[in-house]
Amino acid sequence: KNEVEQSPQNLTAQEGEFITINCSYSVGISALHWLQQHPGGGIVSLFMLSSGKKKHGRLIATINIQEKHSSLHITASHPRDSAVYICAVRPNAGGSQGNLIFGKGTKLSVKP
Amino acid sequence: NAGVTQTPKFRVLKTGQSMTLLCAQDMNHEYMYWYRQDPGMGLRLIHYSVGEGTTAKGEVPDGYNVSRLKKQNFLLGLESAAPSQTSVYFCASSYPTGDGYTFGSGTRLTVV
Numbered sequence: 001k002n003e004v005e006q007s008p009q010n011l012t013a014q015e016g017e018f019i020t021i022n023c024s025y026s027v028g029i030s031a032l033h034w035l036q037q038h039p040g041g042g043i044v045s046l047f048m049l050s051s052g053k054k055k056h057g058r059l060i061a062t063i064n065i066q067e068k069h070s071s072l073h074i075t076a077s078h079p080r081d082s083a084v085y086i087c088a089v090r091p092n093a094g095g096s097q098g099n100l101i102f103g104k105g106t107k108l109s110v111k112p
Numbered sequence: 113n114a115g116v117t118q119t120p121k122f123r124v125l126k127t128g129q130s131m132t133l134l135c136a137q138d139m140n141h142e143y144m145y146w147y148r149q150d151p152g153m154g155l156r157l158i159h160y161s162v163g164e165g166t167t168a169k170g171e172v173p174d175g176y177n178v179s180r181l182k183k184q185n186f187l188l189g190l191e192s193a194a195p196s197q198t199s200v201y202f203c204a205s206s207y208p209t210g211d212g213y214t215f216g217s218g219t220r221l222t223v224v
Binding site: 002004030031033035041042043044045048086088090097098099100101102103104105 | 143145147152153154155156157160162168170202204206208210211213214215216217218
């Protein structure tokens with residue numbers, strides 16, 4: 001079983017829709033990252049969070065540490081949001097040296 | 113612009129050849145990482161470094177070596193390339209807290 005599971009694996013939406021991507025993890029963590037990767041492109045960090053909720057523009061990320069679950073929401077989706085969204089966790093210290101454990105990603109396609 | 117720079121961006125090697133991937137960061141980050149990304153899998157950690165002159169093995173270190181002679185540079189070497197090392201390689205850097213996690217744009221390596 002993967003330590004970081006994302007759902008759905010693939011998501012197609014119409015422009016303007018509200019989108020939710022989920023991430024569940026099975027290890028104790030000190031932080032969770034949401035990352036964005038465009039086709040053939042590099043990886044950009046969207047959020048790092050360890051509790052509560054963060055918002056940046058149309059993107060909102062939430063985390064529930066007790067339930068070991070995080071969600072990434074996109075409001076008023078746009079075709080330029082089409083990308084792979086990756087959840088990654090930083091395991092608790094006691095061996096961890098900053099490296100992340102990654103989910104397999106959610107491929108989002110937003111149609112005009 | 114501040115960030116993580118990887119060279120080269122693309123490379124084709126023949127089985128048995130050697131090469132070095134260079135990663136340079138100008139954010140004064142202590143920690144640096146090499147990951148590989150393969151289809152259907154999350155990114156996996158190859159090696160990492162928590163400071164100049166230090167390196168450590170990650171999840172998939174076999175067939176790779178690294179060096180961190182200067183704080184800003186982290187080199188990944190393949191001594192005898194194998195087809196199984198065909199992948200996209202990402203370098204990343206961060207502060208020890210995990211803040212500022214920044215990825216390079218990736219190196220697409222094909223071993224034939």
